[in-house]
Amino acid sequence: MKTEIWYKKIGTFETYLKGERALSSLTIRNYINDLAPLHQFMSDNQILKFNELSKNNLREYLSWLLTKGYVRPSVARKLSVLRSFLKWAKTVGEIKSNPLPKYGSMKTESRLPKFLSYKETNKLLNAPKNSNVFGIRDKAILEILYSGGLRVSELTNLNISNIRLNSGEIKVIGKGRKERMVLMGSTSQIALKHYLDYSRPILNKSQDTNALFLNKYGGRLTQRSVQQKVRNYSISSSITGDIHPHTLRHSFATHLLEGGADLRVVQELLGHSNPSTTQIYTHITSDQARKVYLNAHPRAKSKN
Incomplete structure (x- = not known):
């Protein structure tokens, strides 16, 4: 795909993200950066239009990303952004059908959020x-x-x-x-x-x-x-x-839960629409509770 055509299409997508999706400038920049490798892949494989992308192309693209040194969480994020882009492209008529709707997400190791003591x-x-x-x-x-x-x-x-x-x-x-x-x-x-x-x-x-x-x-x-x-x-x-x-x-979230705050209250304070997004912090506090229990409970301590 020619560079000028790529930037024109991506610019229209960027306008959509800013206007209809109301995403922050930082999030939009991350979206555009995550789509950038696709341009190189399409150029290398002489794919001139988004409408020419097939399921096989996208499988090859994911493998290509891994060979370029991208780690699996990064590839999974790029796949998620690509899914959003192709969904938009179908809506505006850039592609006739979306080659990704039934394509599964890449499995990655679950990583707990980093927090401070x-x-x-x-x-x-x-x-x-x-x-x-x-x-x-x-x-x-x-x-x-x-x-x-x-x-x-x-x-x-x-x-x-x-x-x-x-x-x-x-x-x-x-x-x-x-x-x-x-x-x-x-x-x-x-x-x-x-x-x-x-x-x-x-x-x-x-x-x-x-x-x-x-x-x-x-x-x-x-x-x-x-x-x-x-x-x-x-x-x-x-x-x-x-x-x-x-x-x-x-x-903030971890310390509130450690202090006994209700999960739904923390969800409201964080502005999470989905409770499952907040749920990940309970894994952290559960680990902390286990450590406290093992160190403090007389029946939990190992006997030498």
């Missing part, structure tokens, strides 16, 4: 220096991510008008433009108030933006910038592993 969480949240404009801002960001369990896209999209500081509530627009209220603890309220009173007025150079978290130029802070800050603070705190904003969301 209470000690690690405290180290991370206390990493920003509370003595300068950016440290005060970053402290508020980390506190809000953990206290409210926000996605990074939800955090960067926050406006001043979304904040109800006195009642400790934040109105969040989540996936699919679904609205929900998340809560702030007293520590995050204090951190946010400090940012609003001291740092934001200094950063707000244009005086006409409604964005809550601002960069050094006075513009809205980006998702990538927040991701980098979380990573840098985790490194400076000597926390091992690849730590990102979603790690704080995982930690």
Whole structure:
């Protein structure tokens, strides 16, 4: 497929993802990146149109991805994105029939979400220096991510008008433009108030933006910038592993369940439409409960 034709079709799909699906810019970029190898595969195999893709082509494509060094979870994600793309392509008439509807998903090993211990969480949240404009801002960001369990896209999209500081509530627009209220603890309220009173007025150079978290130029802070800050603070705190904003969301859910919160309440706070999405955290807390039981119960301890 010619490059200019590819980008034209993908651009139309991107518009659909942004408009009708209301996906975040980061999610859309990931979708487009996951489709990119298909362009090379089609070009290598002289497949000029999406309508020429067959079931055999797609089986070959999955095998081709594995030979290129993509791991199975990555291939499974690309298959999922391709399924969405072909479903859209059939709807708009790009293809006559979808070669994927009955094609099974690739099996991958189930991986539990990475989360921080209470000690690690405290180290991370206390990493920003509370003595300068950016440290005060970053402290508020980390506190809000953990206290409210926000996605990074939800955090960067926050406006001043979304904040109800006195009642400790934040109105969040989540996936699919679904609205929900998340809560702030007293520590995050204090951190946010400090940012609003001291740092934001200094950063707000244009005086006409409604964005809550601002960069050094006075513009809205980006998702990538927040991701980098979380990573840098985790490194400076000597926390091992690849730590990102979603790690704080995982930690938020896990710590709530460990503290006895009801699963359905956690589901609402996370903004999950499907309870099964939240259910994965119960596996983590079950493992933790087992460790506590084995270490604490007199009949559970091994006898030497």
